[in-house]
Amino acid sequence: MNKVVIVTGGSRGIGAATSRLLAEQGYGVCVNYRSRSAEAEALVADITARGGRAFAHAADVSQEGEVPGLFNAAEQVLGPVTHLVNNAGMLAPQARLAEMELARFARVLNVNVIGCFLCCREAARRMEGGGAIVNVSSVAARTGSPNEYVDYAAAKGAIDTLTRGLSLELAAAGIRVNGVRPGFIHTEMHADGGEPGRVARLSPQIPLQRGGRPEEVAAAIAWLLSDAASYVTGSFIDIAGGR
Ligand code: NAP
Numbered sequence: 001m002n003k004v005v006i007v008t009g010g011s012r013g014i015g016a017a018t019s020r021l022l023a024e025q026g027y028g029v030c031v032n033y034r035s036r037s038a039e040a041e042a043l044v045a046d047i048t049a050r051g052g053r054a055f056a057h058a059a060d061v062s063q064e065g066e067v068p069g070l071f072n073a074a075e076q077v078l079g080p081v082t083h084l085v086n087n088a089g090m091l092a093p094q095a096r097l098a099e100m101e102l103a104r105f106a107r108v109l110n111v112n113v114i115g116c117f118l119c120c121r122e123a124a125r126r127m128e129g130g131g132a133i134v135n136v137s138s139v140a141a142r143t144g145s146p147n148e149y150v151d152y153a154a155a156k157g158a159i160d161t162l163t164r165g166l167s168l169e170l171a172a173a174g175i176r177v178n179g180v181r182p183g184f185i186h187t188e189m190h191a192d193g194g195e196p197g198r199v200a201r202l203s204p205q206i207p208l209q210r211g212g213r214p215e216e217v218a219a220a221i222a223w224l225l226s227d228a229a230s231y232v233t234g235s236f237i238d239i240a241g242g243r
Pocket of ligand 1: 008009010011012013014015032033034035036037039059060061062086087088089090111115136137138139181182183184185186187188189190
C-alpha cells in the first residue's frame with residue numbers, strides 16, 4: 001500500500017517530528033505550513049537526503065478555499081491521501097478571559113477548530129479505501145488553561161468532541177479517527193503565548209518533572225496511524241508526563 005500522509009503544520013515542532021518519523025516509516029509526506037517556507041523546505045531537504053519522500057505545501061488550513069488545493073497537491077505529487085495528521089494550531093498571548101477581544105477568540109477557534117474541521121471534511125470526502133486520521137488536541141481540553149488561554153483550551157475541547165463524533169461517522173467506511181493530547185512540550189509555540197520559558201517554569205508541576213519532546217508526541221501519533229492500532233478509533237492518548 002502506498003501510504004500518503006498530510007501533516008498540517010508539519011514544518012516545525014511536533015509536526016516536524018511527526019513528518020520525520022512518518023517518512024522514516026515509509027509514508028510519502030506532505031509537509032503543510034502557513035508562511036515560514038524556509039523551515040518547511042529545510043525539513044523536506046533533510047527527509048529527502050535520508051531517502052524519504054516529502055514535499056512542502058503552503059496553505060492556511062482555516063481558509064476553506066485553500067484546503068482542497070492542499071489535498072490536490074498531495075495527491076498529484078505522492079498519490080491518494082490515506083492518512084491525515086491535523087496538527088496545525090496556534091495560541092495567542094496569555095490573557096484572562098475578561099480581557100480577551102472577540103477577534104482573538106475567533107482567530108484561535110478558526111485556526112484550531114475550523115482548520116481541523118475543514119481538513120477532516122476533505123479527508124472524509126476523499127478516503128474511499130479507508131484511512132486514518134489523528135487530531136492533535138491538548139491536555140488544555142481537560143484543564144481549561146485558566147488565566148492563560150481559555151480560548152485555546154475551548155478550541156481543543158471542541159477538537160476532542162469532533163474527533164469522537166467523526167470516528168463514529170466514519171467507522172463503517174474503514175476510516176479510524178483518534179486524538180492525542182500533549183501536555184507541555186518543548187516547541188516555539190510558547191513564545192507565541194509570550195513566555196518562551198513556560199515549559200521550564202512549569203516543569204516542577206509535571207509528575208515526570210520535565211517537559212516533553214516533540215518526538216515523544218510523534219511516536220504516539222505514528223502508532224495511532226499505524227496498522228498496529230487497527231482496532232482503535234475514537235480514542236485519545238495523553239502525552240503529558242502524568243498531568
Ligand atoms: P509550533 O511549533 O508553533 O508549530 C506550529 C505549526 O503550525 C507550524 O508549522 C505553523 O506553520 C503551522 N500553522 C500555524 N497556523 C497554521 C495555519 N493556519 N495553517 C497551516 N499551518 C499553520 O507548534 P507545536 O507546539 O508544535 O504545536 C503543534 C500542535 O500541538 C498544535 O495543534 C498545538 O496546539 C498542539 N499542542 C502543543 C503543545 C505544546 O506544548 N507545544 C501542547 C499541547 C498541544 P508556520 O511555520 O508557517 O508558521
